[in-house]
Amino acid sequence: MKNIWAAKHAASRIFWLGLALLLALSASLAKADGDYPNRPIRLLVGFGAGGPTDLTFRKLAELAGKELGQPIIVENKPGAGATLAPSTMARVDKPDGYTIAAATAGLLRFPHMQKVDWNPTRDFTWIAGLGGYTFVLAVKSSSPFRSVADLVAYAKANPGKVSVGTAGAGTTMHLLTEAFGGMAGVELTHIGFKSSSEAATNLIGGHTVAALDAVGSVLPFVESGDLRLLMSFDAQPADWMPSVPTAKSLGYDLVYPAPYGLVGPKGMNPAVVTKLNTAFKAAIDSPEYAKLLKSLRQTYWYKGPPEYEAWAREFFVSERSLVERAKLGRP
Incomplete structure (x- = not known):
């Protein structure tokens, strides 16, 4: 009986000790969460x-x-x-x-x-x-390509000669470039840069033929007269650029507001x-x-x-x- 009592007593002590530790830990965690953030x-x-x-x-x-x-x-x-x-x-x-x-x-x-x-x-x-985002396809304002049809026609006649700059390989812009090329039946050369600003700078410098990016990246250059928008990937034309057609309106099933x-x-x-x-x-x-x-x-x-x-x-x-x-x- 003595041994049984001792065992029960020890088990009870372990239970209450464990409960105390659990409560202390919970209180500590709650305090830490309550203090968040403290750095x-x-x-x-x-x-x-x-x-x-x-x-x-x-x-x-x-x-x-x-x-x-x-x-x-x-x-x-x-x-x-x-x-x-x-x-x-x-x-x-x-x-x-x-x-x-x-x-x-x-x-x-x-x-x-x-x-x-x-x-x-x-x-x-x-x-x-x-x-x-709203994504757009842009070219230099001095480019001979006045429309997507012009760009596609040139790309068909000159496979691989149309380079499209984006903010990097594997980005949404890269995906849209390849998807657009596939739907148009043309070979586009994708060039991934480290940032959108770098892609825009290279387009303005004549190192690429076009750029596909979030409109916010190219809009300042559009407003300054350096770039021209050919197409957006929204579901409907934006009210602030009504003259820019959507890819869908041109027959490309690409609507992508990422x-x-x-x-x-x-x-x-x-x-x-x-x-x-x-x-x-x-x-x-x-x-x-x-x-x-x-x-x-x-x-x-x-x-x-x-x-x-x-x-x-x-x-x-x-x-x-x-x-x-x-x-x-x-x-």
Whole structure:
């Protein structure tokens, strides 16, 4: 009986000790979440400095940082179709909310193009959907190509002689270039640069024949008279450029308003996700950000964490078909 009593007593002590430790840990975690953030946050952006994505997330970082009471520091990490930044974060950073990344459509496309050691629907916390792009095809204003038909006719007569610059291999712009070439039955030479600004500079310098990019990258040069827009990839012509036809109106089944948002490593605490989502929602709702959206000709596109993750899962599946149409799919 003595041994039985001792065993029960020891088991009871272990139970209560374990419960105390669990409560202490829970309190510690709750305090840590309540204190978040108590130091600067890193925001990784998969494009070079100066382009529309960089400008967008720098402004978002500034505005959301004010909401959170801590600075959000943007780090440019271009490469791998703009997936190097988020995929590196997913592999090496803790899910503590102090390293987050910009997510563009490439994150849900690249695994269909190349073998990767990460999965977009498994390895990320989807924090917030924030906005979207309008993509356009542009040439120099002095170019002999006054229309898409002119460009296609020349490309058919001169295979491989039409070079199209974009913000990098594997990006949405690259995908649209290859898909457009395939639908038009022409051979286009894709040239991927490190940033949108570099692609625009090379077009103006005559090093490429055309550029396919977010309209915000080329609009200043259109307004200055250096570039001319031939086509957009929106569903309908924009009211601020009614004379620019859509790809669909010209017979190319390419409608592509690619959204962007914010992701973190998998396993983030929901309380931290909510704080980040709330701060970035306040940022995109601000008059200051609305002004930037208008200047870059981007669209407002908000989704909370559950909706954003559900959208990502659906988009990941749909991207496979477009990659295959562009003949960029991996074996």
